[in-house]
Amino acid sequence: MKKYLVGLTGGIGSGKTTVANGFLTHGITLVDADIVAREVVEPGSPGLEQIRTHFGNSVINGDGTLNRGLLREIVFANPQHREWLNNLLHPMIRTRMLELVEKANSPYVILIAPLLFENGLDRLVNRTLVVDISPEKQIARTMARDKVSETQVNNIIASQMSREDRLAKADDIIDNNGDVAGIEDKVAELHSLYMTLSQSQ
Structure with a gap:
């Protein structure tokens, strides 16, 4: 049987890893394009x-x-x-x-790909999940994490799909502007959905 595949994406610094690790705690296999x-x-x-x-x-x-x-x-x-x-x-x-x-x-697999849409990898998946964050938080988080200048972060953001286009293509969205508990709840909710979808495909 073909695996049910969920493509996880989001701009740089949006919190893809945090969300992916949430699915990992539910026993779901992660395949990371960067690795x-x-x-x-x-x-x-x-x-x-x-x-x-x-x-x-x-x-x-x-x-x-x-x-x-x-x-x-x-x-x-x-x-x-x-x-x-x-x-x-x-x-x-x-x-x-x-x-x-x-x-x-696992019953379904999370495919983590920062350039899911840009590289056409969304054609391989059954469903897409976008982690969304405000541009201000995105810039601040990336600068702190990667020790890079705001100019460098803006260049990377400019090379990725726009936030509006990414959200328009998403089947599911996790808003990462709040706290971690909110993400855990949303991951649990989506996990139930994906389990149901993977069993009914």
Whole structure:
């Protein structure tokens, strides 16, 4: 039977991890696109070797790991390089995520993907859940967490889908402007819904 899949997304600093961990306490398997994206470029992986061949040894650290900062600078400055990298990595990430989904033992699976809509991953899921937060809180949280400037945060926000478009595409929304207890209640409510939906598919 095909797994029932819920795509969890939200802008940077919106609280996706907090919400995802809420589902984890209900015994639900999480598949995180960011973790998979790091996996497919680990030392010795075909992904990393193709990146080395394309960009040269300068993007590989002394310990054999990928120099993410340098690669990010290169691809952000050059749309062709960015397209090449996306064409290489997105299929690898998608394949690996679907393998993990199939191995999951829970009745449904939460797929955590910051760029769920932007990368077309919403086509893989049965339902979408957006974690929403005010832009002011989003900026403040990200600056505190990642120790970055407001300008950097605004650049990241600008590269993501707008809040309005994201909310318009959502099947379900968790408002993260309040306290943690409110999130736990909403997660429990959605967990019941997803259990019902996964059993009736």
